[in-house]
Amino acid sequence: MPHELWFVAIHPFDDGNGRLARTITDMLMARLCGTEWLYFSVSAEVLKRRKDYYEVLQRTTGGGTDITQWVEWFLECVRTAIETSEQRLANVLRKATFWQYHSNLGVNERQRKVINRLFDGFEGPLTSSKWAKICHCSPDTALRDITDLMEKGILTKAPTGGRSTHYCLIAE
Numbered sequence: 583m584p585h586e587l588w589f590v591a592i593h594p595f596d597d598g599n600g601r602l603a604r605t606i607t608d609m610l611m612a613r614l615c616g617t618e619w620l621y622f623s624v625s626a627e628v629l630k631r632r633k634d635y636y637e638v639l640q641r642t643t644g645g646g647t648d649i650t651q652w653v654e655w656f657l658e659c660v661r662t663a664i665e666t667s668e669q670r671l672a673n674v675l676r677k678a679t680f681w682q683y684h685s686n687l688g689v690n691e692r693q694r695k696v697i698n699r700l701f702d703g704f705e706g707p708l709t710s711s712k713w714a715k716i717c718h719c720s721p722d723t724a725l726r727d728i729t730d731l732m733e734k735g736i737l738t739k740a741p742t743g744g745r746s747t748h749y750c751l752i753a754e
Contacts, residue, residue, distance in 0.1 A: 600635075604624070604625035604628055604629070605625065607624050607625060607628070608620060608623060608624055608625045611624055611660075621667050621671070622663040622664045622666065622667035623663055623667075624656075624659055624660055624663050626663065627659045627660075627662050627663040627666070628659055631659065634655065635655075638651060638652050638655045639652065673701060673702075673703075676701065677698070677701040677702075680697075680701070684736070687734060687736070689731070689734075689736075690727065692713075692717040692719060692723075692724075692727050693727050693730070693731055695716065695717060696708070696713055696716060696717065696727075697731075697736065697751070699716065700750075700751050701751070707740065707746070707748030707749075708748050708749045708750070709746070709747065709748045709749075710724045710725045710728055710747070711724070713727065713728060728749055731749075732749070735752060736751065736752060737749045737750065737751060737752065738750055738752050
């Protein structure tokens with residue numbers, strides 16, 4: 583029986599079995615990879631899927647000896663954790679490359695703040711009113727910042743236009 587499943591199945595403590603099992607899992611995954619740390623977290627992925635975790639755990643530890651369903655579920659968590667980390671790393675590299683390429687651009691702190699937010703997964707479209715709220719500035723200042731970045735080739739107007747004009751990074 584896999585270590586995490588065995589540990590959670592015997593349930594040695596009143597509280598903290600899941601947390602300790604996830605810690606053991608990450609430790610064993612690091613050892614398996616031959617390193618002291620991982621660039622991905624199986625523990626975080628299991629935590630995201632907590633409801634499914636408890637369901638598959640209950641089905642698997644409910645008296646039978648077939649743990650295939652749990653192993654498949656667990657391996658899916660590992661795969662997703664690796665993919666999530668690869669996406670995060672790719673985004674960090676895109677962001678670092680962008681700033682390295684534009685190191686002499688001369689952007690102000692408001693512009694830097696919003697550009698970084700765009701790289702980090704900005705929710706919804708970027709409008710001048712959102713810019714003003716994020717940067718705690720006037721709508722006029724927001725529009726000047728946006729216009730400046732458009733002139734520098736960093737932002738562009740989205741093709742939809744109209745009343746809901748919004749802007750996108752050209753780097754994406």
